Amino acid sequence: MSTAIADLHETPADLGVNYLNANYGIRSWLLTKDHKRIGLLYLATITLMFFVGGTAAVLMRLHLIEPQGALFEPETYNKLFSTHGIIMVFFFLVPSIPATLGNFLIPLMIGARDVAFPKLNLMSWYIFITGCGFALYATLSGGVDTGWTFYPPYSSSFSHTHVVAVALGVFIAGFSSILTGLNFIVTIHKMRAPGMTWFRLPLFIWALYATSLIFVLGTPVIAITLFLLGLERILHVGIFDPAVGGDPLLFQHLFWFYSHPAVYIMILPGMGVISELITAFSRKKIFGYTFVAFSSLAIAIISFVVWGHHMFVTGQSIYAGLVFSVLSFLVAIPSAIKVFNWTATLYKGSISYEAPMLYALGFIGLFTIGGLTGLFLASLATDVHLNGTYFIVAHFHYIMVGGAVMAYMGGIHFWWPKITGRLYPDYWARVAAALIFIGFNLTFFPQFVLGYLGMPRRYAVYPAEFQVLNVMSSAGASILGIGYVIPLIYLTWSMRYGRAAGPNPWRAKGLEWTIPSPPPTENFEEIPIVTEEAYNYPTSGVASV
Amino acid sequence: MTGFIQCVLSSVTAPAAMIPLQPPAASTIAGGVDKLYYVLTGITAFFAVLIFSIIFYFMVKYRRRSDDEQAPPTHTSLALELTWTIIPSMICAVLFVWASALYVRNARPPAASNEIFVIGKQWMWHVQHPEGPREIDELHVPVGVPVKLTMTSQDVIHDFYIPAFRVKKDVLPGRYTSIWFEATETGTFHLFCAQYCGTNHSQMIGWVYVMTPTDYAEWLAGGEQTVSMAQQGERLFSQFGCGTCHVSGNNGRGPSLAGIYGKPEKLASGQTQVVDEGLIRQAIVNPNSVRVPGYEAIMPTYQGQIDEEQVLQLIAYVKSLGSEERTNGQ
Secondary structure (H helix, E strand, C coil), rough: CCHHHHHHHCCCCCCCCCCCCCCCHHHHHHCCCCCHHHHHHHHHHHHHHHHHHHHHHHHHHCCCCCCCCCCHHHHHHHHHHHHHHHHHHHHHHHHHHHHHHHHHHHHHHHHHCCCHHHHHHHHHHHHHHHHHHHHHHHHHCCCCCCCCCCCCHHHHHCCCCHHHHHHHHHHHHHHHHHHHHHHHHHHHHHHCCCCHHHHHHHHHHHHHHHHHHHHHHHHHHHHHHHHHHHHHHHHHHCCCCHHCCCCCCHHHHHHHHHHHHHHHHHHHHHHHHHHHHHHHHHHHCCCHHHHHHHHHHHHHHHHHHHHHCCCCCCCCCHHHHHHHHHHHHHHHHEEEEHHHHHHHCCCCCCCCCHHHHHHHHHHHHHHHHHHHHHHHHHHHHHHHHHHHEEHHHHHHHHHHHHHHHHHHHHHHHHHHHHHHCCCCCCCHHHHHHHHHHHHHHHHHHHHHHHHHHHCCCCCCCCCCCHHHHHHHHHHHHHHHHHHHHHHHHHHHHHHHHEEEECCCCCCCCHHHHHHCCCCCCCCCCCCCCCCCCCCCCCCCCCCCC | CCCHHHHHHHHHCHHCCCCCCCCCEEEHHHHHHHHHHHHHHHHHHHHHHHHHHHHHHHHCCCCCCCCCCCCCCCCCCHHHHHHHHHHHHHHHHHHHHHHHHHHHHHHHHCCCCEEEEEEEEECCCEEECCCEEEEEEEEEECCCEEEEEEECCCCCCCEEEEHHEEEEECCCCCEEEEEEEECCCCCCCEEECCCCCCCCHHHHCCEEEEEEEHHHHHHHHCCCCCCCHHHHHHHHHHHHCCCCCCCCCCCCCCCCCCCCCCCEEECCCEEEEEHHHHHHHHHHCHHHHHCCCCHHHCCCEECEEECCHHHHHHHHHHHHHHHHHHHHHH
């Protein structure tokens, strides 16, 4: 096992000169152009945002223990779910894997010394934290109560909360996405090491390439939409509010034109991570490389033409509904292909169960349920009943938390030894992974039933017959909360006290595992020449280097 | 099929018998939706169990036995890839056709529906029956009779949702949307707002009372309000002075409104539109956008001077002017 290898290596105090200790001081971090350090700046930022959004979620679930609401006035509850949604979607999930692991790993995986535009990369982070600043300011100075969807005319003409500040924060953070996407696309096109052909790329790179396309093509639309919303709110220009000559459904079309692809911004990088984890911990080449790679692109493309499935009950025409329904079924196919290929990869593998693999297997299970329950919502007749209920809440949390966050946690645990050069306690990591899996299911599975029973989402108070299922969900949320705090503790602990990991503790394939952990500032002393396909297991004995 | 699954579900959860698993099904629409729902649940369960079992089996059978163990090389199989592309595609195609056919059927109200009007406003539901009675956060309907709701909002977007009937539709400001249902059993059922609409969104709820037709007729007659919507509309028509221009015949300053409801009308814009609730509403709040050729653009807008309830009453009046022609036409 990995621990045996770690013992052979240096003591924790001696990890050599690397990107972390090459220079010290706050300036060396705030002015860094090193993609690895920028990845860590993002990691710190989004971890803060995750716990802000998570706190809001825990408070909501505690409130819902009582049908009449245990803790807050409806006004406060509305602000909590709005804050939770806005922070988690725009300031955690969208940047999560791309901005942290993507930044850290893309140059390492393709054999480059940095991304194509290092200064632009740093600027993206500054733009992002400016956006975060607006969002946090709005939250702390009274909050916003529109939900993360900002539907007008409520958001433009009726809400008395800090809509403009939050919308501005999302607007600004969007530019960070666009620039990061641009940077990744150019990096992947132009900076691959000799011999690193497109079909030798790790699937993580394919997934991030597809994600970057959505960043660049989709994000401007949400920026324009929120700009128009601000225009209506401040200057009363009639765009969305019919009272001043606007059309409220126009907003929903524009909003979902970005926000549905945004779902895939959140899940595609996760799928990329899972391809890396499944292969590494079963020591197998991925089953159906080209099918997995092209399904990422297919998802990115189809995701732009399914937005209308959020609007089946808005009164849009029956024919529009039919077209969006068939396209929504279509986008399910590439996701199914991925799940089957991951499963087939395990066949005759040499499978081990360290924490990252537990997250990966958890991902497959939860994503499968999330994906299959999507069929209920692509089906027009059942969507009419389930839309706007807790069924929707359960479905997208299975995708975004059961999928995206599980993959993010798996990825962080997998590459943590590379990032910090140290190992975390695997026992605690497995405990946390199990708690998260159990807590997650207890939180969100009852919500499928609640939705079918007809309980609408975003209710601060609810009829008493829904209480038992709500209490189950709240109990799950408290387990889930603990599950997320444990890794924060042992990962932080390991940065100082963890045993040295060595270059390749998992004996995984991939260029990032051929260099020391943590990597030196310039990544590769000599640019490697790639002569083999990705995941070319079996490995031979102890990894070289 | 449905019964079997429910039976399985209830036996599995017998210790937690107080957990409800199915909402009441009390409309002609509910049965079809539930059947599709249970088939979808079956498909979900089948694939989830299939994938979980395979993964679990592989996890145990191929667990790493020594740290230096190597796995045999992977062979890609086009046949397998095609199998797991084509089978899900076919299942999706069947689901799409089934769900869409059901949706299209559920979306179209039968011609002879009772019409009731609904106005959403922060945070209550106003219901008005053509016969006159109004109610707030309650909706009385007869059992076994198709009922069509024509709905609009006074302020933000709401959504009218009756879980027991499996019907739901957004209620938007500035336009009419509609749903229909035919209740199949008497009783009291939840009515929810399902589109977030502000502070007291979760209190924008009420009850639907399904009554026998005789009870319903009694209820209609027993209310305090005995003036029908059309009569109230007629009063408004004279109160706002509409009749000074819209006289019957062709010699008024505005077009005659007799018999126009449900007929196609050529507009000055060149378009031909059927005169429905939405068009009449538009003619009241933004008259010049739907001007009829041959008449000048002299009608003032009534936006802001007239509330949604009054607009509906005026519409009911205009409809009553055309009721004879319409009956003959059908």
